[in-house]
Amino acid sequence: MSFFGWICCGNGSNLKENEKKRVSWRIFSLKELHAATNNFNYDNKLGEGGFGSVYWGQLWDGSQIAVKRLKVWSTKADMEFAVEVEILGRVRHKNLLSLRGYCAEGQERLIVYDYMPNLSLLSHLHGQHSAEYLLDWERRIKIAIGSAEGIAYLHHHATPHIIHRDIKASNVLLDSNFEAQVADFGFAKLIPDGATHVTTRVKGTLGYLAPEYAMLGKAKESCDVYSFGVLLLELASGKKPIEKLSANMKRTITDWAQPLVREGRFDVVADPKLSGKYIKEELKRVVLVALVCAQSRPEKRPTMLEVLELLKGDSKEKLSALENDEMLGPNPAISLSGAEESSEFILEEKDSKEELKEVAVSGKEEMHGS
Ligand SMILES: Nc1ncnc2c1ncn2[C@@H]1O[C@H](COP(=O)(O)OP(=O)(O)OP(=O)(O)O)[C@@H](O)[C@H]1O
Numbered sequence: 001m002s003f004f005g006w007i008c009c010g011n012g013s014n015l016k017e018n019e020k021k022r023v024s025w026r027i028f029s030l031k032e033l034h035a036a037t038n039n040f041n042y043d044n045k046l047g048e049g050g051f052g053s054v055y056w057g058q059l060w061d062g063s064q065i066a067v068k069r070l071k072v073w074s075t076k077a078d079m080e081f082a083v084e085v086e087i088l089g090r091v092r093h094k095n096l097l098s099l100r101g102y103c104a105e106g107q108e109r110l111i112v113y114d115y116m117p118n119l120s121l122l123s124h125l126h127g128q129h130s131a132e133y134l135l136d137w138e139r140r141i142k143i144a145i146g147s148a149e150g151i152a153y154l155h156h157h158a159t160p161h162i163i164h165r166d167i168k169a170s171n172v173l174l175d176s177n178f179e180a181q182v183a184d185f186g187f188a189k190l191i192p193d194g195a196t197h198v199t200t201r202v203k204g205t206l207g208y209l210a211p212e213y214a215m216l217g218k219a220k221e222s223c224d225v226y227s228f229g230v231l232l233l234e235l236a237s238g239k240k241p242i243e244k245l246s247a248n249m250k251r252t253i254t255d256w257a258q259p260l261v262r263e264g265r266f267d268v269v270a271d272p273k274l275s276g277k278y279i280k281e282e283l284k285r286v287v288l289v290a291l292v293c294a295q296s297r298p299e300k301r302p303t304m305l306e307v308l309e310l311l312k313g314d315s316k317e318k319l320s321a322l323e324n325d326e327m328l329g330p331n332p333a334i335s336l337s338g339a340e341e342s343s344e345f346i347l348e349e350k351d352s353k354e355e356l357k358e359v360a361v362s363g364k365e366e367m368h369g370s
């Protein structure tokens with residue numbers, strides 16, 4: 001296989017050495033990755049997702065890597081795996097975590113990335129870094145716009161266009177400057193028939209899943225827009241996508257935020273950890289865009305290009321139109337969550353179905369209770 005190579009942007013021969021490094025990828029040997037990760041030592045483990053475990057490692061040249069060791073690998077032929085990875089490896093954007101390479105030896109399938117020293121957005125909002133208050137408003141708005149840029153690139157500029165399908169806080173990684181790097185795009189394509197993976201992913205990603213995707217399993221760009229809306233709300237409020245209110249009652253972040261937004265109480269939506277230190281106009285913008293993205297009707301959601309325009313404040317008219325939108329204005333004609341529809345969610349996996357039902361039912365209880 002000749003998948004060694006430079007993925008060159010423009011005139012490759014004139015690229016400086018460090019630029020070459022940035023745009024190059026290669027095939028790694030299993031031996032090299034064993035050495036880099038201390039034989040996939042438990043102490044090197046960064047975490048585990050639906051596709052497998054991720055390990056921190058260091059290469060012989062001192063550079064730090066993150067190695068994803070796939071736990072299920074499909075019946076896809078070696079060549080197909082390599083082709084898919086090669087396509088993903090070709091995607092280069094400042095807000096997308098690029099691949100450094102892969103390893104396919106025997107039954108092992110591994111993907112190698114640059115290690116992101118500030119870990120994931122999840123770790124700062126709800127995980128090991130959350131007590132450190134490192135996410136001030138300036139960083140949050142940079143992360144919001146940066147991740148939108150990355151996803152907009154996947155949807156509108158990458159060839160072929162890529163639907164992410166798994167946008168969530170653990171898939172937004174942060175580099176040394178707290179610049180967002182969206183990770184794991186196109187992954188679903190690598191493991192098309194891994195049942196375990198699907199179950200874990202649907203479960204793990206529940207709060208971010210567009211209702212029509214949960215029901216029909218058909219991914220479109222608008223499903224990513226929905227997930228991105230949930231992510232934006234999470235970033236602005238510091239709340240989790242689904243909050244457990246009691247043993248059998250859960251509430252989605254959109255159900256929580258929508259009434260507050262209708263009453264214009266953006267200060268209550270803002271993360272208390274910000275201690276009121278944020279730019280009011282920007283926060284309002286982020287929250288409004290979040291809600292318009294995470295609405296149940298896919299055809300009413302904006303595209304990621306429109307999202308970017310709105311987030312950057314480039315389109316004042318569109319933003320004021322949003323404020324007076326039937327959904328977000330003082331007297332909403334439409335419910336955001338579409339709780340009636342969500343009670344009809346059908347999923348193949350039993351546990352996912354039950355969890356979804358639980359969410360839908362609690363959503364209804366909420367509405368009736370208030
Ligand atoms: N390049 C990286 N640098 C630093 N941390 C990483 C890197 N890649 C992944 N991680 C972290 O490792 C953990 C496991 O990642 P993984 O992608 O397997 O799971 P996930 O993001 O929780 O779910 P999913 O499988 O749906 O993507 C996550 O906390 C993730 O943020």
Ligand SMILES: [Mg+2]
Nearest residue numbers: 049170171184
């Ligand atoms: Mg991930």
